[in-house]
Amino acid sequence: MTGHTHSGTASAAARAPKLTRNQSLVLDSLAKAEFPLSAYTILDQLREEGFRAPLQVYRALDKLLEYGLIHRLESLNAFIACAHPHHQEHGHLHGIAAFAICDKCGLASEFTEPEIEDCVQHWTQKNHFHPTKTTLEIRGLCASCAHN
Numbered sequence: 001m002t003g004h005t006h007s008g009t010a011s012a013a014a015r016a017p018k019l020t021r022n023q024s025l026v027l028d029s030l031a032k033a034e035f036p037l038s039a040y041t042i043l044d045q046l047r048e049e050g051f052r053a054p055l056q057v058y059r060a061l062d063k064l065l066e067y068g069l070i071h072r073l074e075s076l077n078a079f080i081a082c083a084h085p086h087h088q089e090h091g092h093l094h095g096i097a098a099f100a101i102c103d104k105c106g107l108a109s110e111f112t113e114p115e116i117e118d119c120v121q122h123w124t125q126k127n128h129f130h131p132t133k134t135t136l137e138i139r140g141l142c143a144s145c146a147h148n
């Protein structure tokens, strides 16, 4: 399993050339954050940059989601920068975004496992289901919280 946290993705914005100022600012907040952020937390962080309304944040988030640079964690109603946005440079979205979310410290680790993808693809094809988005969220305790 390849797993990594999101602390090392601060340069994510630099790899995405066609973003508006607002989109870059929102992406930067998420890339710098240690933990997933809600839209309102992002708004609070960007007030100094001239953000005034939640809609400004939501618009930027929608585009960043569309570009595959961030993910939405449904169970937390929060957003997180993609751990490997470089996939975008090769013109394909990465497949299933899988997250292990710690309920104690809030750490969210994104990982990919080809087997998960194969498994989901197998089921959807067999059942003629046409998926538009798949997000896997595992809730529990991270390694360090489980041992403390």
Ligand SMILES: [Zn+2]
Binding pocket: 071, 081, 082, 083, 084, 085, 094, 097, 110
């Ligand atoms: Zn991702």
Ligand SMILES: [Zn+2]
Binding pocket: 102, 103, 104, 105, 106, 107, 141, 142, 143, 144, 145, 146
């Ligand atoms: Zn933890």
